[in-house]
Amino acid sequence: MAIKVVPYTADRIPSVAAFNKRMQAGGSKWGWYEESEDSWLPAGSDRRVWREHFVAVDDDGEVHGAYALKPQAWKIKGEDVVVSDWQGPVSEGAVSPKHNMIGMRLFRDMVKRRALLYSWGHGEDDAMLQMLKAMKWPVHGTPFLLRVVKPFRFLRLNRYLRNTNGRRLALDLLAFSGLGWLGLKFLFGILSYRRWATANRRSHVEVEEVAEFGDWADALWDRCASEYSALGCRDAQAMNELLPRGGWPEAIRLRVSIGEEDLGWVVVMDHALENDGRFGDLRVGSVIDCLASPQNAPAVIGAATRFLEARGVDLICSNQSHPAWIEAFGSSGYVNLPNRRLFAASPALHEALEPFDEISKGLHLTNLDGHGPHAL
Numbered sequence: 001m002a003i004k005v006v007p008y009t010a011d012r013i014p015s016v017a018a019f020n021k022r023m024q025a026g027g028s029k030w031g032w033y034e035e036s037e038d039s040w041l042p043a044g045s046d047r048r049v050w051r052e053h054f055v056a057v058d059d060d061g062e063v064h065g066a067y068a069l070k071p072q073a074w075k076i077k078g079e080d081v082v083v084s085d086w087q088g089p090v091s092e093g094a095v096s097p098k099h100n101m102i103g104m105r106l107f108r109d110m111v112k113r114r115a116l117l118y119s120w121g122h123g124e125d126d127a128m129l130q131m132l133k134a135m136k137w138p139v140h141g142t143p144f145l146l147r148v149v150k151p152f153r154f155l156r157l158n159r160y161l162r163n164t165n166g167r168r169l170a171l172d173l174l175a176f177s178g179l180g181w182l183g184l185k186f187l188f189g190i191l192s193y194r195r196w197a198t199a200n201r202r203s204h205v206e207v208e209e210v211a212e213f214g215d216w217a218d219a220l221w222d223r224c225a226s227e228y229s230a231l232g233c234r235d236a237q238a239m240n241e242l243l244p245r246g247g248w249p250e251a252i253r254l255r256v257s258i259g260e261e262d263l264g265w266v267v268v269m270d271h272a273l274e275n276d277g278r279f280g281d282l283r284v285g286s287v288i289d290c291l292a293s294p295q296n297a298p299a300v301i302g303a304a305t306r307f308l309e310a311r312g313v314d315l316i317c318s319n320q321s322h323p324a325w326i327e328a329f330g331s332s333g334y335v336n337l338p339n340r341r342l343f344a345a346s347p348a349l350h351e352a353l354e355p356f357d358e359i360s361k362g363l364h365l366t367n368l369d370g371h372g373p374h375a376l
Contacts, residue, residue: 003102005109008053008066010036015063016055019092026095032066032088040247040372041070048073048238054109056091056102065091065102069114070371073233075225076352077359083232083349084114087371107131115348120321121341121370129342138350140360141339142321145329147305149285150314157314159280205263207303208255213239213265216255220262224293228322229362230353232369234291242289242368243267251288256303264292264300267368270311285313287329288367294324301328321365 008016013034020031033039038051049072056065067088074083089106092099111117119128120142133139148154213236221235232238243251250271256263267289273279285308292300308316316334319341320326330336343365345353353359 002059003056003064003105005054005056005106008036008055012036012055012057012061012063015057015061016066019063019066022092023090023095026092028094030090030094032063032090033068038068041241047241048233048235049241054106054113056106064099065089065093065106067106067110069110069117071114072369073238074231075228075233076230078226081116081352082114083116083118085370086110086114086117086119111346115346116352117346118344118349120319120343120365126342129344132344137344137346138356140321140343140345140356140363142319142341142343142365143326144337144340145318145320145326145334146337147316147329147332147334148314149309149316153282153314157280157282158278159276160278204258205299205303206257206259207307208257210253210255210265212236212245213243213253216262217265220264220291224264224291227293227362228364229359231364234289239289248372252307254304254307256292256300258299263296264290266290266300266304268304268308270308270313279315282314283312285309285311285316286367287316287318290325290366291364294322297322297324297328298331301325301332305332319365319367319370321360321363323361325364 006012013036016032017034020034023031032055033053036053038053041047041049041051043050043052049070052069052071054067054069055063057063065088067086067090070085070087071082072084074081076083089103089110091103091106093102119132129139215236217234217236217239221233225231225234243253248269250269252268252270254266254268256265266287269286269288270283271286272283274281276282276284287301287304290297290300290304305316318329318334320329321343326336343363345356350356353363
């Protein structure tokens, strides 16, 4: 049975639906989108960022796997290039041994189509990451940043820590005794000590909710893009494509300034979750994107933190890669959980990022550089 990888077109939708049913029947939680045009980032000749979908089909036109690429304009060492994040590949090999080579076939196809390729989101135990390591792809660890705002609700409602009867009992005792509240308040109070050291400057920071990015965002991009060694384009057009009106209604765009000076911007979300696999029924605030000169990162993250705390979230979290932004979260009282999200670069991209040990110190990645705002 010959397999070819082709663009996902509307005539393939019934075959993708059948593929999804076979995956589900085989016990897999994975499938593919039953729409051929990307609803988040449709392709277009004048776009800064878009998504392309491809499917693996046999001689009869049946679909047995799929993947997506998200090409985006980047600046690397001041040069304009197109770099692509990937999603998938999803293969019927997960449920049928006779298709176990399709995943590798899809992977090779994506590398051939877009040489400057990366993925950001794998954990150490991820099967894809193990394959990438076996192929000698460089991997760079980045942290998960967490601030607990309401300790009692965190102890009682988070699901990630409450995964055994013993842990549930221990966390309940900590919650109802008050010891957990006291301990977490002390921990995050200690972490916040630098927050007060810059309180005078931050007291003058103004935060404005905006419906979209405008000329002010272009001026900010022009001013500070050169201060990063590598990052995806974050001018007004790119950001309005990534966060279109109505596309992610939960995303809140915040313009951060002091007087007439724009310090930067930050995009946050506020989700009241229900039965989430990690966060249970907590109300989770997240910082999904941000841009400023690195020296202004503390003021921007401080403003975002105060904004989300005022809304009543139980905790706030984010994924970041740039040392200045990681430090900014630390100065606002976030705990740094290292190497929770790993950045894997193709050989061609890694070469473009050489010397990587130095360039990685100026690499700016946020959740929007992955599969979307919800991909924490």
